[in-house]
Every structure is written in C-alpha cells, then in structure tokens.
Amino acid sequence: MHILIQIRSWLMQTTVWKYLGFTSAVVGLVCYALSSSFNHLFGNWNLLKIFLYSVFCFIICLLILSAMIWKNHSRRLRFRVQFAFLVLTLTSVYSFFSDRVMNGKPDSYSLISSAAFAIMSLSLSRQTQCGFEVDLLYFFLGCLIVQLMKIKWQLFIVGAGFSYSLIILRSSFPSIDTEPDNIQDEISVVIDVLSSQLASTDKITSSMIEQLRTCVNAIQHDNLYVINMFLEQLKEYFDDASELVLSEQNLEEVLKIDAISQETINNLQETIKLIVSVGFEKDCSSVYSSCRREYLEEFLIKNLFDFEKFSIENVNKIPWKEIRHPIKRWIKASKVAIKILFPTERRLCDLVFFGFSDAADRSFTDVCKGSTIHLLNFADALANGSRSPERLFRVLDVFEALRDLIPDFESLFCDEYSVSLRNEAILVFKNLGKAIVAIFVELENAIRQDQSKTAVSGGRLLPIVRYVMNYLRLICDYRKTLEQVFEDHDNHVDDDRVPSSSSLLVQMDRIMKVLDTNLEAKAKVFNDSALSCVFLMNSSSYILQKIKNSELGDILADDTIQKHQAKFRHNYEQYQMSSWNKVTEFLKIDNNEIVPSDMVEKSMKEKLESFNLLFEEICRVQSTWFVLDEQLREDIRISIERNLLPAYGNFIGRFQSVMELGKNTDKYIKYATNDIEARLNDLFQGS
Template identity: 30%
Template sequence: MGERVASDVPSREIERHLLAAAEHLFMAMDECADLSGDARRVISDLQSRLLTKPMHPGRREEFFRETEERLKQSEKVIMDWEASRLMICELGEAERNGYLDAVVEIRRSIESLGKVDPFRIVKQKETFLRAERVLEMAMSRLEEEVKCILGRCKQTYEPRSMSFRSPADNLVFGESFSSVEDNPVDSPRREFEAVDLIRPDMIPVLKAIAKVMFDSDHGPEFCRAFIGARRDALHEYLAGLGMKQLSIEEILGLDWDVLSHEIRNWVRVMWIVTGFYLVSEQNLCNQVLAEFGEFASAAFLDISKLSNLTILNFSKAIVMSSHRPEKLFGVLNMYEVLADRIININALFSEEECSSIRIEFHDFLVVLGDYARATFSAFRNSIESDHSHKPFMKGGVHPLTSYVMNYIKTLCAYRATFDVLFRDEQVCFMCPSLVAEDMTEDEPTSPLDRHLQSILPVLEANLTEKSILLDQHALKHIFLMNNICYMVDKVKGSDDLRCCFGNEWIRKQIAKYQQHATIYLRVTWSCALMNLRESGYAPGSSAPKPRARAREKCRAFCLAFEEVYKLQTGWVIPNPQLRLELQIATSQKVITGYRAFLGMHKMDIDDKYIKYTADDLESLILDFFEGSNRSLPHANSRRRYPQHHLFTNWPAFSNAQKAENQRNFP
C-alpha cells in the first residue's frame, strides 16, 4: 500500500508540470497568429501521442465524464441557437464567440473520444456519435451563416467619377453627327483601390467561421457557400451595371442602335469590373481564405469566371459580326480599355492555374486589333463602292461627304491607338494620281495621317462620278464646289486634320472649288450675256433697226435671266460665306454687262421696255442658291425689289477688282 502511494506522488507531480506546460503552450499558440509547418507538426505529434497513450482505467472514466459534461454544455448552446433561428450577423460579438466556441469544443470532444482507447463501453460510442451529429448540424448552420453574412452584409459601389461616352455615338451613314471636338470624351479615372464588398466588421466573423469549418474538415463546404454567395453578388452587380447575359447568337441578332449602346456599356463595365471590382473580390478572398493555402486563389478564380465569360462572350460576338464602318469607334474603345487593363488582368490572374484566362485576354486583344483594321478597310472600300443612282438635285453637300469628313475628324481622337494598330500596315492609295497631285510626302507622317490622306482622294473621285448624274452642267460645278468647300472647312476647323493634311493641301483645294465657281459663272451666263453684245449681219440680209434690235436684245436677256432665276433659286450653297461670294461674283459679271448695255442704248430703249433695272437684278441675285425655286412675273416689275447694292456693301471686292471684272464682260 505504501509503495502505491509513493508511486502516485511523482505521477501527480508530473501531471501538474504537464498541465503548466500545456497552459504555456496554449498561451504561446494564441499569441502566434501564424505557426510554421515544423511547429504545427510538433504540436500535432504531441497531441497524437497524448491521445493514443493508454489511460489508467480510473483516469479513462474521469476523462469520459469530463468530456461528456463539456459536450452537454456545448450541445445545449448549439441546440438553443438552432431553436431560436437567430443569425450570427444579427447578434453581438459575445454571442457569436460563444456559439463558435461551442462548435470548437464539440470538435475537440470528437477528436478526444476517437483517439482514446477503442470504445470499451456502449455509452462512450453513443456519445461519440451524438457529438458527430451535433457537429454536422453546426456545420450546416455555419454554411447557412456564411450565405447570410455575404447576402445581407454585401456592399456595392460604382465610381461616380467615371464617365464613358464615345466620340462617335450613333454614327450612321447619311447623317451629320457631332465630332469629338463638339462632344468631349470624359477620361475615366485610371487609379483604382480595393473597396469593401461586405461590411468590414463581418470579415473577422467570416474568418472565424472559416477556421472552425476548415478545422472540422468542412473547408469545401465553406468554400462552396462562399463562392456561391459571391457569384450571386457578382451576377447582381453586373445586372445593375446593365450588362446582360446574352448568348453570342442573341448579340449577333441585335439592331445596330441597341448594339452600339451595348458596346458603350461593355467598355464601362470592363473598366469597372477589371479596374476595381475584381481587385476588391480578390482582396476579400485573401482576407478570408489566405491562411488556408490555395483555397483563396481557387475561390477567386471560380467567382470571377462569370464576369470573364460575360465580357469575353460579348466581345467575341462583336468580332464575329460584319465589318460595318460605324463599328470602328466602338471597337477602338473596346481595344483601348482592354489594352489599358491587361496589366491589371495579369496581376489579378498571376497564378499558374489562371494562365488560361491571361492568355485568352491577350489573344482577344490581338483579335480586336485585327477586326479594327479590317473595319477601317471596309470604311475606305465603302467610299469607293458607294454608287448612288439618285442625283443630288440641289447641288448641296452630299451625305457621303459629311459622313466621311466627320468620320475622319472623329478618328483623330484615337490617334495613339490607331498608330499602334496600323504601325506596320502599308497604305493602299486607290487614286494615286489624285494623291500625287494633292499630297506632299516630303515630311514623315504618322500611320493615321497616311491613311487619312488616302481617304479624301477616294471621296473626291466618288463625288466626281456622282456629279455626272446631274443634268445641268452648271449644277455639276455647284455640287463639286460645295463638297470641296465643305472638306476644306472641316480640315481648317480641326487642328488634328489641319496638321494631317497641311496648308498646301488646303490651298490646292481652295483653288479647286474656286475653279468650279468660275466655270459655273461662264456656263450659266455666257448665253444670257451674248444677248447684250453687238452682233454683225451678213451683207444683203434684212437687219433690224438699231432701236428694235436693242429692245429685242434687252427682252431676250431678261427672259434668259428669268429662266436662270427660276432654276437656280432652287439650288443650294449651304456655306453662307461661299453663297454670298458667288452672288457677288454673279452680280459683278451680270449687272456690269447689263448696266453697260443700258447705258449704251439709253436713247433706243424707253423705260417702258425695260422689264428689270440693274438694281432689280442685283436684288434678285440674292435669291440664288437658297434652295427654294422661285418664278418671276412677266409683267413690268421695275422697282418692286428691295435694293441691296452688293458692290457697295461688300468690302471684300476693291474697285480694282471690280474694274478687272468689268473688262472681262461685254
């Protein structure tokens, strides 16, 4: 008996030292947030040796009673919580910690019961199985808690300072549209920071739940709940941004108005999602799952698949569609935003298992560039192949001209991107003779300049073909004059285009439309002014008397003027400066000759035979090129017209110029 007591003393002393060492070990573990692999292996080995060491029968019964008691207390906490149906996110920190501590205690009890000597009594086995059932119930509850926290406590954020608008919104052939100078494009903010996608106070709660579930071998269940909830949040967020989940077939079937809107929205979504949302999502995954190895990167990859699929599916559908010229600006916007975000995409998906995503985005950037080049070629081809058979009766600016000029003016907003895409592409000049005449190739130009310089000769050649459809020879020159003047005005009004084409091109084009104006004057008025010239008569012919001849010439001239007036008041010159200049030139040519004729025959023609005075005609010329046909009465209408006196009211024409004009007319 004495020997047994003596042996019990050192055992109790050893147990006391073991308990003290265990307390120090637990304190050290609490202070060390991240244990090394070696430390974890040592502690695990120690735990295994302690649990598998055979217990004294008396000590085994005592251990079982203690475990049973702790299990009952923890089980009560879990069952009470289950009955109340309260959620962790609705309670305070103390209640949450109490529940999680109870779950941890049950897990420890299961581990202890399972590693002690094989079950020797039925009650021990029943306790073990009961503890497992309670733990499974707790795990299911915690899985629901994860979904609840991520659902109720999510936060959405959209950078309000980011605005997206294409310089060529609603660009359609046949319509004038505002250029980039008229509608400046807001530059989106390029600096992004991660934001909190759920309430910050819930991050520690999620981490605690994750630790409990991973320690209980339910890590996959936690990840399933976490990924599912974050996928739903991303789906909801994309829907809030207006990004529809459309199939490629549905996208290809969209009307252009709808598709252009979707392209603009895609650019905006691409900025927001890759710029800050996925950064924030990755940050959330790391905050919650970083300590569990590769689960963080795997969860982020799984969550982001939805956005990647949506973004790439839409863009793939775009490049599968036809190369309509109006798509170029949208495609360039897509290319720019993707090129800008490639660095961020590389950082987001830097892990080896994400390499396929990086490669897909890089490959698609190349595809977008190819599509942009093909679309620009389609634009150039469409100019050459536009063979409209409907004559442009009033001779104004053709829709093709306004479309092309606004198109290339808008294209200048994409100079940097265009120069990258077309750096190595040779320019195909479809009208080399016109290029050689109009362009100066002495100075090196950018790819954009070279390609734009290849466009206008094609446009001018097409306009020349269209002018052939016009019946009146004079109207052909009005038509070409209007369109070339419009081209010059567009180039002069844009610093980018002026730099591209140069002042020499502008001077040559001005000379061209002035030449058309000169030809118009000759073609229109030569026949009418012939009536005011003295004509000879063959010997023996019965020439009219001078008085009758003068009256007949005056009458014929007025009739010719009326025919021109009736026709050319319906023609149009949209540029008010050009219209006034041509009216003045017409007045100088016509009125000068008419005044000289009346002065020469003032003794032969009485006032009653003069249908229009020179002042009347000068006023009537102001009705020319207004686009509304008018007719003049045949009765004497002298002095019924307001007097404008173009010669005296227009300072641009000096007396020397007037004299020069007068010498050119009879």
C-alpha cells in the same frame, strides 16, 4: 508587421523549402568532406573515394529535390516503415563511427555540416511525411550541441538556442502529416482495420467540408451589410454619366474584408488547415470556390449586368440603335468587377488560405473564371459581329474600356491557374482592334459602292458627303485610340480583308480620295454643266468647313485643304464660263466706226433681246438651284453682280445713245439695274 507576414507567407511555399533543403545538403556534404571527422574515418582522399563520395552526394541531393514525390508514396504504410528503418540504420552507423573519432575538439567544418544537415532535415519535414524527418532533425541538432560543448561547454547556450529556433519554427506551421499519431502501432494493423479507418476518415472529411460551407456562408452573411451599402453607391454610378474613380484607400472602404468578423475568418482558416492536412486540398478549394462563385455571379448578374440576356448569341440579334445602353452598362459593370470585386476576392482567398498559396491561387481563379468569361464574351461578340460603319464608335468605347482594364487583368491573373484568363482578355482586346480596322475598310467600300445615277435636285449636297464628313469629325474624338489601333495592326497583320500597311492618316486619306472619286462620278450625271459645278462647289465648301472647324486638318494630309480649295476655284470658274460668261458676251459693244449707225442700232437691239432671253432663262433655272452655305451663296451673287452690272450699265448707256432721238427705248430695255440685282438675289434659293 507586414514584412513578417510576407516572410511567413514565403516560408509556407514548398518550393522555398525544396531549394533550401537542397542548398543545406550541398553545404553539409561539402563541409563534412573537409572536416577532420571525415579524414579520421576514411583517411586521405584519392580518386576512388572522390568518385564514391560524389555519387553518394548526388544521390542525397537527388532525394532532397524529389522529396515531394515521396508524398504520394508516404501514405503507404510499408513504404514509410521501410524508409524510416533505412534512415534509422544509416544514422546509427554514422553515430557509431562519429563517436569513435570525435575524442578531440571538432573543427568548424564539422559544426557547419551538422547545422546544415539539421536545416536539411527541417526542409524535409516541410515537404514530406515518411516518419523519420523530425527524428533526423533532432539527431543532427543533438550532434551540433555535443560538438559545441566539446569546444567549450558554455557554447551549449548557442547550440540550444539554434536548436530551439528551428524546433519553434517548425511547430509554428500547420502539420502536413496525413497519418494518426500512433504510427508505431499501425505497423501491425491489418488490411480490414485500415479500410475501416479510411471509411472513418471519409466521414470526418465530409463533416469538415460541411463545416467549410458553413464558414464560407458566414463570410457572405458578415459581408451583406457592406454589400448593400456598396449597391447604393453603384446605383448612383449606373444611373448617371459619372465615372468610377477609386483610389487605393477608398477601394478598401468599398468592400472591406474587415467587415468580416475575425472569429469567422479564424474558423475558416482552421477548417481549411484541417482539410488540407488530411490530403483534401483540391476538395477544399472546390467547395470554397463553388460557394463564392455562386455569390459573385449572382451579384454581377442580378445587380450589375444580365450576362444571360446579353450572351454571344443574343448580342448580335439586338438592333444596333438599342445596344448603346447595354454597352455603357457593360463598361461600368466591367470596371466594378475588375477594379473592386475581383481584387476583393483575391485578398479574401489570400487571407483564408494563408499558408497555402497554391490553393489560394486555384480558388481565386475558380471563383472569378465564370464572371470573367461572361464579361469577355460580350466584348468578343461585338468584335466578331457586323462590320457596318455605324458600329465603329460603340466598338471603340468597348475597346477603350478593355484597354484601360488590361493592366488590372495582368496584375490579377498572373499565376499559373489564371494566366489563361489574362491571355483571353488580351485576345479579345486584339479582336476588337481588328474589328475597328475592318470597319474602316467597310466604310471605304460603302462610299465606293454608292453608285446612285439619280442627280440630286438643284445640285444639293449628297447625303453621303454629310455622313462621311460628320463621321470623320467624330473619329477625331478617338484619335489617340485609333492611332494605337492602326499601329498595333501594322505590327500584327493577319487579316486578308485589311491593307497590310495602314495608319489613321493613310485610312483617312483613302476615305477622302474615294469620296472625291464618288463626287466626280456623280457630277457627270447632271445634264447642265453649270449645275454640275454648283454641285461640286457645294461639296467642296462643306468639306472645307468640316476640315477647318475640327481636328481633321491636323489628321489629314497637309495638301488636302489645298486640293479642295483648288477644286472649288476651278469649279467656280467653270460655272462662270458655262453660264454668266455667255450672258456678258451679249453686252460687249462693237466700237468699229466704219459700221453704219443703223447697223449698230440693229445689232444692239438683237444683243439686248438675246440678253433678256438668256438672263431670264438663267435666273429662272438657277433660282431652283441650291447653295447650302449662306455665305457662299452671297459671295457667288456678289461676284456675278461685279461682272454683270457694270457691263450691263455700259451697254444700256451706249444703246440709248445710238437710238434715234425721241425714239421709245423702254420696249427694248426690259431690266433696270435694280431689277437685275433683285433677280440675282433670287438665285440658289432652291425654290
């Protein structure tokens, strides 16, 4: 059944009949030129006959191909009468000479030419209405039957069957005649009577248009119950985080066209046929589109998404923190519109305009155009808005939603009337991609321009480091999408603000390098070189953790982790050299036996006093410093203890041995080993 419907739809197309008529004319003319009838009439071929017949054939074929042009003239009575007379004269002459030469049995070429000319006449009757097409069809069918009977009278059945098939085929389609049945009487109608008839036609058409509106409203009334059920499903979909998953089967169940009564559909189809048959196809399409468009836009605006509230002018005025909810609602509304509402309108147009594909395409576009533009305007406003980095992830959400809908746009809007909507969707999609690339550039500039000269307290982590690394980790969730964006950008670079060669890897690497440069500049602000090293260690440790605990390690360049590990080790060594190496310098023991014992004692007393002062000062200062990572803090303290405590124990033991027996050493030895450990435990607490 579906195949039959497709065949019927195919046969309704004017273009099909145009080329079918052209092909039939060519076959008929060629076969007639080869037939015995032609030879009996005109004799053997020569160059002049070939030339004249070729010109004649060219004219006939040209007339067949331009049959649609006659349609504009065929409403003129004088044109119709004169053209019908011309065809009548030609067929009469053909019939006269044909009867003279067809005393014997016709050959196969004559049969084929008659059948081909009959099909050509049927084609003409489907394209224009000059008043002779049906008569021409009957003439050639009659010729075919007569020729078959001359061969063998039983072949009458074949000829009659073929003729009956063509006549039934023609009668099964709606008539395209635009004039009353009594065309013979119209030859004598005067101008004022014609004017009266035109006025009467306007009244009839107006009545038909009103009937059309009534039928369309009936469709919407029949569909109301299903719509209310659909809204209940949508309410649940819009209120939670669920996804819209629709298979082809339950898509049909969501908004059934079957819910519309067959009587309503039949009434609408008949009304449309009547209006189109009197030449008001565009008016018919316009009225239908107006009714359905208002219904569709009201449904979308009232129940799904307030397009007027979120117009291009208003979108960029909304604070960015408040636009997340509208974006989520837009994404869901777009899916409902493109995957459910628009396909339903497409099927409905094809149904009610069955046999008028051009009107169906035009009506569908007019119905959906306004809603589609509203949807795309919201996305385009985001694409053309601010390039601030915090917008990236919301723009990515819209980009991904539109990317997933592009195939639906391409399948829905593929005819000549709606192709501009498909192109507009693709353009907005590309603009979103450009906006994403531009936001990356803006992020890079924001890091570079963060030129604060104030040192952070205690070498703490800069807010921009935390912001950038968390930002890059979130980017990992959109990795595949961003790779697509940058790949497309590489192929279509037309923005001077964006690098001409880029990829996600390149952009991430650039951001990391700019961040490193920023940190190096900030480290120079500190007056204490040891504190500068602690600041850089904090940063490197945080960066390494974020890279290792996410997909950043897979996206960034292979040597990124090694670079930051090397920087961390270098800064730790510099920290030791600039602080604790100075402390342990005072704990070195002079083993030169030539030096007198009293001089050794004096030297060790001075070293111990210097150690006590420097150790006290370093512990006091570095207890106000802060190491973010607790494990790193513990590792640094353990490393200091391993170097300091053994050296301090050896020094104290030697100091006690060189002091005179019985002398009080407590006033020189200020810290026991446990005291040293306790003071080291207070380091990097930020207090």
